[in-house]
Amino acid sequence: MRLNKLEYNKVQTFNSLMNKLVPPLVCAAAALTLTTFASSSADRRSANHGSLYVAYQQEDADSNVETESDSEGTYDVFYDRLAPDGRWFYDDDYGYVWQPNVAESTSDWRPYADGHWVWTDRGWFWDSNEDFGWATYHYGRWIRVAGTGWVWVPGDQWAPGWVSWRQTDNDDYVGWAPLPPEASFSANVGFQPWCDSYYDIGPAAFAFIRIGDFGRPSYREFCAPQQQNLILINRTTNITNITYNNNVIYNNGPRYQRVSQLVQQQAGQQIPTYKINYAAQTQRNAAFKTAAQGNQLNVIAPPQRLKPIATAQPQVAKQLGKAQVERGWQSVPQGQAEQLRHKFAQQTPVPQTLPAKPVLPAKPQIQAVTKGEPQTPGGPAKGQQGPNGKLQPFIEKPGNNATAEQQKLEAEKAQKEKGQIGRGQPENAHPPQKQATREESSKGKKEEPKKEPPRPPQTKVTQHAQYAVVHPQPQHHTEKVEKAQVQQEAVHRPPPQPPPHVAQVAHPQPPPHPAAKNNNQKKKDDHKG
Numbered sequence: 001m002r003l004n005k006l007e008y009n010k011v012q013t014f015n016s017l018m019n020k021l022v023p024p025l026v027c028a029a030a031a032l033t034l035t036t037f038a039s040s041s042a043d044r045r046s047a048n049h050g051s052l053y054v055a056y057q058q059e060d061a062d063s064n065v066e067t068e069s070d071s072e073g074t075y076d077v078f079y080d081r082l083a084p085d086g087r088w089f090y091d092d093d094y095g096y097v098w099q100p101n102v103a104e105s106t107s108d109w110r111p112y113a114d115g116h117w118v119w120t121d122r123g124w125f126w127d128s129n130e131d132f133g134w135a136t137y138h139y140g141r142w143i144r145v146a147g148t149g150w151v152w153v154p155g156d157q158w159a160p161g162w163v164s165w166r167q168t169d170n171d172d173y174v175g176w177a178p179l180p181p182e183a184s185f186s187a188n189v190g191f192q193p194w195c196d197s198y199y200d201i202g203p204a205a206f207a208f209i210r211i212g213d214f215g216r217p218s219y220r221e222f223c224a225p226q227q228q229n230l231i232l233i234n235r236t237t238n239i240t241n242i243t244y245n246n247n248v249i250y251n252n253g254p255r256y257q258r259v260s261q262l263v264q265q266q267a268g269q270q271i272p273t274y275k276i277n278y279a280a281q282t283q284r285n286a287a288f289k290t291a292a293q294g295n296q297l298n299v300i301a302p303p304q305r306l307k308p309i310a311t312a313q314p315q316v317a318k319q320l321g322k323a324q325v326e327r328g329w330q331s332v333p334q335g336q337a338e339q340l341r342h343k344f345a346q347q348t349p350v351p352q353t354l355p356a357k358p359v360l361p362a363k364p365q366i367q368a369v370t371k372g373e374p375q376t377p378g379g380p381a382k383g384q385q386g387p388n389g390k391l392q393p394f395i396e397k398p399g400n401n402a403t404a405e406q407q408k409l410e411a412e413k414a415q416k417e418k419g420q421i422g423r424g425q426p427e428n429a430h431p432p433q434k435q436a437t438r439e440e441s442s443k444g445k446k447e448e449p450k451k452e453p454p455r456p457p458q459t460k461v462t463q464h465a466q467y468a469v470v471h472p473q474p475q476h477h478t479e480k481v482e483k484a485q486v487q488q489e490a491v492h493r494p495p496p497q498p499p500p501h502v503a504q505v506a507h508p509q510p511p512p513h514p515a516a517k518n519n520n521q522k523k524k525d526d527h528k529g
Contacts, residue, residue, distance in 0.1 A: 072282045073303035075364050078135055078154050079314040080284070085132045087317040089151060094143070094181055094323075095363035096314055097151040100132055104149070111142045111150055111178050112163060113207055114220045119260075119273045120297055123242075123251035125160035127290060129218055134288035134301050137161060142178035144205070146324040153181040154364065157249065158304040159242070160276075164195045165253030166206060166236035171262055173224070173232055174254055175208035177201050177328065182358035185242070185249070193238035194351065197344035199358055202328025202337070203229040212266030214259055230332060233340070238348055280304065308364040 078098070079088070086100040103109045115128035115137075126137045136142075140155035141162060155162075162183070163176040180199050183191065195201065208224040216222060224232060241252040260271040274297035281288070281300055291298050329337045 073280075073306040075154055075156075075306065075308060075310040076312070077302050077306070078139075079310055079312070081288075082132055082135060083314065088314040089148070089318045089320050090316045091145075091151075091320040092322040093360055094153045096316070097143075097153050097320070098136075098314075099149065099151045100130070100136075102130070103151075107149075109150065110207060110223075111152070112137060112161070112176060113223060114218050116217055116219060117161075117214065118297070119256045119271055120160060121275045122160045122248055124253055125251070125274075125276065125297065126163075134290070138301065139306070141181040141183060143180055144326045144328075145320065146326050146330075148320065148323070153361070154308075155181075155361075156306045156308050157185055158301065159185075159249040160251040162242075163240075163251075163253075164191070164199075164201055164206075164238065165240045166196075166208075166233065167239050167254055168232070168235045169237065171211055171258065173208050173236070174211055174214065174259070175206040175232065175236065176253070177205040177207070180325075180327070180358075181361045184359070184361055185244075187244040189351070189354070190244060191240050191242040193240050193348040195240050196238050197341070197348060198350045198354065200327045200329075200341075202330075202332060203233040203340070204326070204331055205328030206233060208232045210266075211259065211262045215263045215267055215269035215271055226331065230336070234343075238344075278304065308362065309367050310364060311367060313366045 079096070082088075082098055086098050087104075089097050089099065091097050100109075112126060114130055115126055115133060117124045118127050119125075126133070128134075128137050130136075135154075136152045138158050138160070141153050142150055143153065144150050161176075162179045164179060166175045166177075167173070177196075179191070179195065180201070183195065183199055185191070204226055206229055207219065208229065209219050209222050210224075213219065213222040239253055241250075243250050243252065256271070256273070263269050263271055272292070274292060274295055277296050277298050279298060279300045280303045282303065286300065286302075288301050290300070332340070
C-alpha cells in the first residue's frame, strides 16, 4: 500500500508516541502485579507458620521507664538460686557474701577465668562456663578475703562485665581485675583509667593472658603466673572505659578492631561479635543462660535493675566478722608498692568530684513477706523500726476510738447509778457526774433550815439525767451543762409553781423512769399531808 506524504507523517508520529508510552505502562503494571503477589504470599506464610517463630523479650534500650519486671526483681534470686553452688558468709562491712564451692576446693581459683570475652553492641561481655556466671559476673563485685579466698558481694545493676582493664604498650598482653564492692556505679561518672588508683587495685588482682589466646573458650589454663604480674603491670596502661548511655551500661576496654586483627594474625581465630537480646525473667525457676543464635546473643537473666532487698536472709555458713581484704598488694614489697601507687596516680589522676576515699556499699535490707519493715540479720521480720535502728512493737495511736471508749464507760457508770435510783436513791443524786452531786448535796445541807418544798427544776434536772443515760454525751459537755444549771439555781430561786410547767409542755422531755415518777408522787403526797 502506498501512502502519500501527509499520511506517512501521521503514521510516524503515532509510532513514536506508542514507543514512548507503552514501555512505562507495561513496567508499572508488572510492578503492581508483583507487589500484590508478594504481599499475599507473605500473609499466607505468616498465617500458616506463625506458631513456629520463637521470640525473646527485649527491653527498649532507649526507654528510661522502669518496667514491671524491673520492679519485681530482688536479692531473693541470689539467695535462693546460688545456694546449691556455694556457701553464704556474713561480713561486718559488706553483709552477705557468697563463695562458690570451686573456690574452696581449688586454691588457685579466681573469678573471670573459666570463660572468655566476646564483643557485643554493649562492649565486652563475659561468657562464663560456670553455672553461677549469670549472677556473679554481671551483678555485684568481688573481693579476696585473707584466709578465705575470693567471695562475691551482690549488686543491683547488670552489665556485660565489671572489671578494670589493662593492656601492654606493644599489644602482646591484656589483663583485667574484678572491681571491688566500693566501686559503686554512677551514670554520670562511670569507670575510667583512674579506677586502679582510686580503688587501690594491686598487681595480684589481675589476670593477664597473651593477646593470641584471647579467642580461646576458656582462659583458665592460659593466665600468666602470678609471679609475672608485677613485671607485666609495669608495662601496661589502664584502658578501662565503662560508661552509661540510653539506659544501657557499656563495658569498653581493648579496641575490638585491634584485638581481632592480632588474634587473627597470631592464632588464626575470629573474635565473634553479637547483638545482645536481653530477656528479663522473674519466674522463681527460670533457666538463666546465655546462648548465641547467629549474630544475636540471647541473654536470659533476672531484670537488669534489682531492688537491694530480700524477704528472707540466706543460710549463713560462717561469720567472717570484719574481714581483712587483700587488694592485690600482698606479694609486692612495700617500697615497690608505694612506687607503683604513685605511678598510677600520676598516669591517671582521680577526678576531684569523687569523695576522698571510696565508700562502702549499703547492705541489703531483709523485709517481711507482707511488705513489713526491714529487719536486721537474724532478727524478727515484723514491727516498726525505732530511732536507734531496733524493732519496736506496734502501738496504736489514740484517735476517735478513745472518745467512743470514754462514752462507753460513762454509759456503763450511768446505767449502774440508774439502777441505784430505781432502788430508792434520792432523786437529787445526779447519776452522770459525782462532782455535781456533791455540790448539790452540800448546798442542800446549807439550806436545810429553810425547809423549802421541792421545786420543779429538780424534776427537770432528774429528767435530764435520765435522758443522758439513754443518750450519753461527751464528758466535757455534761459538766458544762450541769455547772450552768447549778449556778442558775444558786442565783435565781423562783417561787414554787404547780406542775406541769409551760416550758416542759413547749419542750417535751423523755418520759421519766417509773421509779422516779413514784418517788415524785410520794413526795407530793407527803407534802400535802
